Amino acid sequence: MAEIKATRGSDRITIKDVATDAGVSVAAVSKVLRDAYGVSDGLRSKVRASMDKLNYRPLASARGMRGQTYTLGLILPDIRNPFFSDILAGINTALERTPYRLMLGISQSTTHIEEGLVDSMIDSQMDGLILIGTAEDQGRLEATAAIKPMVAIGHFAPQSGGYDTVNNDDQLSAQLVVRHLVGNGYRHIAMLSLASHTSTIIEERELGYRREMIEQDLGSFINVLRAGQTPREIQAATRKLLQGPVIPEALFCWTDFIALEVISVATEMGLRIPEDLAIVGHDNTRHCDFAQNSLTSVDQSGELLGLKSARLLIERIKGRTKSEHFVVEPRIVVRQSSGG
Amino acid sequence: MAEIKATRGSDRITIKDVATDAGVSVAAVSKVLRDAYGVSDGLRSKVRASMDKLNYRPLASARGMRGQTYTLGLILPDIRNPFFSDILAGINTALERTPYRLMLGISQSTTHIEEGLVDSMIDSQMDGLILIGTAEDQGRLEATAAIKPMVAIGHFAPQSGGYDTVNNDDQLSAQLVVRHLVGNGYRHIAMLSLASHTSTIIEERELGYRREMIEQDLGSFINVLRAGQTPREIQAATRKLLQGPVIPEALFCWTDFIALEVISVATEMGLRIPEDLAIVGHDNTRHCDFAQNSLTSVDQSGELLGLKSARLLIERIKGRTKSEHFVVEPRIVVRQSSGG
């Protein structure tokens, strides 16, 4: 009758309680927890039994003070873009049979919010970071990567030494779109890009578009316009384009969401899609497939991007220091909005 | 020349470094950090200056061991539903001028993932939790709430004592929809609800639908069908309904996303919206407004829900124990899909 002190002041079960219950030292329990060297089968199972019995869970903040927290951080620019949920699904798949957990931050495509999130993820001792479409400058990224294992998705930084990158071949994406449209007889092809493009993937897509237009001898038709992400901005830019002196025959939008808004505006202006205007999006999100949209788009397999980046991150946490740069090949999915 | 030991083994600036630099005790710095009682203006500014100079940031995991981490956790069922981003925006607004930071978890509408997330948020010593559309049972919720300040959004639990709730009046939502449709001449109104409804808001909407149908003397037309969230399930359910013996004149879908998929299927089957079939969604997300969708929907002001829940949570963290239950009033936004 000397075991009543298990739950001291507070009520949380600690490693100490487990040690007492199993009749071993605190250090031994810690070893079992970390799968560390020097634990016999007997001890392991004894400790495991006590942990189950007491329903013990290690306190991440306490672990963080000396070792790992087994928590990874993911930063998304925007929760609205459904493409990111594919990436997320891939990450979750990769993490399934590991002890790692994922925590998210949403930067709302704003650099200072993103920086704040990165800081607080570091402050809560997360073991590694995945950044999607980061807007931070190279210097800060390198600095963060020097402290924490890091992987960037959708960020082209050829010379980046401190972290891994996982990308779609965004130049190729744009090239595929132009080729497809040219194949369907369109010549005057414009591109609707993102204003204040802090993102390198936008640059890549613009570059791909320009290159392929020149390649196809359509250099004189190159027309890149830019708009923000709010409905108002997109509508204004679209109207201006479609009223302007030269109306394009086809429009490549940097992401599906924008393309759907453009379809809406064009329809309201009395244009028929694709007879008067062909539209192509990017990311092949769920909405593309709806009959009322039937939007041609470029698929970049977000799931694979997510899966790969999680794997790379864990490798890095486990000690790899040489950088890896993974690229997936996009494919175009043709629907009615571009002439079928 | 005796200050070179600031960066010891590691390189992170600690409270000790700040104390040394400012020429005060560690305890004093901690007090400034926490805005605690007993700090003179002189000391405060001296310490603040050192913190800025050294670019000090407190380590959340260390703080968590004795005090607060100033980190709040939010759990979303599904990143795909754009409605949640409105809630998120509201929460972020409420948190803007506070020391609190937000971290997200995505449960993928799966109970055991949600439970895992809640656990790991508790393990990382977050100060409070906001759960959206939780699927956990009442017992577990009470247990969590007993440990951590908690607010549930989109969860009806009249007798819940341990936590606050923030809700749309979902019964009223459904009633507004039925009334609107009846006003436009529709009688045979069906409802497409969520299968395996772990969520109480679904129950409320179904209840509101049934009540109002009876109220309008249309009890014999009541028809609730259910489907999961995957495209396949939605398509199958829709096809079955629209081929079935009795085809409804109008369909109320529990969330916009489903409604858009239904429009797609109905269109492909040759039906005209709204002449052959009226459709109404819920949440008034961005897609409703696109010309190609023009979907009538119910607006529940996600931003307000988020704002309010963050405020309630902080109040609770600061000591309030009496539960509050906040309800917003929905309003219907009429577009062409229901007859204009």
Added chain:
DNA sequence: GCGAAAATGTAGAACGGTACACGTAGAACG
């Protein structure tokens, strides 16, 4: 059987904060 090496377990000092219990000095009071 003996000594060395390998295997297994333990003690206890960190880690970076918080907060309680004090100490001290000046102000207010009678």
Added chain:
DNA sequence: CGTTCTACGTGTACCGTTCTACATTTTCGC
């Protein structure tokens, strides 16, 4: 002028883990 307050700072015991030493036991080669 002594006493009691009040305001402000400090010293230090924690919080729950990890991990480096080190102690002890077992295994093994000869």
